[in-house]
Amino acid sequence: MKGKRINRNVTQWLVPVSILLVVFVVLLVRFTVQGKRKERSDAEEKMITMVQGYAAQMQMLLYGVSKSADSAAAYMAADDDAQWEAVLAAVCGNEEVYDAVICDTSGAGYRLSGESVNLTGTEYFETISVETETILYVADDGISGQPAILVAAPVIQNESVVSYVLCYVDVTRFEKLVKNTHLNSNTFYMLLENSGQIVDVAGGTKSPLCIEAGNYFTFLREEQDGKVIDRLYSRVQNKNSDITYLKMQKDARGLVYAPVGIGNLTLLAGIEKSYIDSVVKHNWSPNNAMVWQIVIVLIFFVGAVLTIYIISQMKSNEKGKELANKADTDLLTDLLNKMATERKIKEHIAEHPGEMGLLFVLDIDNFKKINDTMGHAFGDEVLRTLGWRIKAEFRATDIVGRTGGDEFTIFLCNMKSEEIIRAEASRVEKFFKDFRAGESVKYSATASIGAAIFPTDAKDFEGLYKAADKALYTAKKRGKNQLAFYGDTK
Helix, strand or coil: CCHHHHHHHHHHHHHHHHHHHHHHHHHHHHHHHHHHHHHHHHHHHHHHHHHHHHHHHHHHHHHHHHHHHHHHHHHHHHHCCHHHHHHHHHHHCCEEEEEEEECCCEEEEEEEECEEEECCCCCHHHHHHCCCEEEEEEECCCCCCEEEEEEEEEEEEEEEHHHHHHHEEECHHHHHHHHHCCCCCCCCCEEEEEECEEEEECCCCCCCCCCCCEEEEHHHHHHHHHHHHHHHHHHHHHCCCEEEEECCCCEEEEEEEECCCCEEEEEEEEEEHHHHHHHHHHHCCCCHHHHHHHHHHHHHHHHHHHHHHHHHHHHHHHHHHHHHHHHHHHCCCCCEEEHHHHHHHHHHHCCCCCCCCEEEEHHHCCCCHHHHHHHHHHHHHHCCCCCHHHHHCCCCEEEEEECCEEEEEEEEECCHHHHHHHHHHHHHHHHHHEEEECCCCCCCCCCEEEEEEECCCCCCHHHHHHHHHHHHHHHHHHCCCCCEEEHHHC
């Protein structure tokens, strides 16, 4: 009887335990499959984020040149007696610009060296003959015969274009942005127009999926499924960020792409699929611990399974938040980056249309000289220290970001009166006049500041930024190391 009772008890527990074991194995298999999928998705997202970061750096580079060209054009338009030699010298003070030209609407003009030029016969001159800023790739700059990224700003007087300020950026500047990649040596990088025309190539160019000149989409269509390439082309045209897998001569690669965000340019990286697979394998390494997890789950039944699931979801959410924060953050200063700054200001204006606000746009004076005399490491320290000080100086509700190499944008929310605005402006001006940087060397870094009031000076971000930028130019023209309001420029 005792033996029968034991057998009955065994049988009684055998079925539910077996069911629980099967359920757990199913859940474990499902968890494993989902985990591998997620790790692949995370690995791909990491690659996309990396390319987006390089694209953002290229955007910042061209934005600085664009700002210099626009400021020079505005100065030429406002002052009929402006000396073109001084204007070109100021534009070429931007280390990214290797040459500059001021020309009339026929294409005749002068370069920095004083040499006369005529761009009438160049392929690109008609393209830039419009009343808006133009950023494009040119295969021949018409000056030295080298390829360049051209930034052109029209000089407008009495609502008519009278001349152009042309800035030329060496395309190989792109190679410096990607030279410190942490991926393997077989990764190649490509800067191209959205049409597919290759601007520059860097990295491991031995891949059969890499060419150094011509139209990249035309090349791919000759070797790949046309539908896949058409989808890739459409995504690039729409300025999307994504990854597409292609294979040629057993060389399977993920083509990761992201828009530069200024001009008609896209940054693309060709990353070996085997490298992405290795990242997934490294991050997902089941071991004997899983056997013990089975025993633990059997002991604690469904409760243990639910606990593991909840913890997994919490970690996933935390990781998602961390990635979102990193995408909005300038890595050097820990402030908001350009895109995040503009987005948050626009959102605040949309949510509080009747609330007064104060926008500051500021540049560190003579920052190139700081880099040249003290070194780039010290220049980075100046930016980093200034970022920390700015962050501590303002309220958590204010929007503070680094929007260029040495440019910062600050938006003060909920300004109650004109008197408060003037007081805040005086405080900000004093803050920058008292600023010191350098752990081992105390260095005074001054700034020129432009200020604009919302909604008095403009009722949207674009107009407000233009107003503050115009005030900034006034501050620089007055001798730098000071603040000017947009109202002072009228």
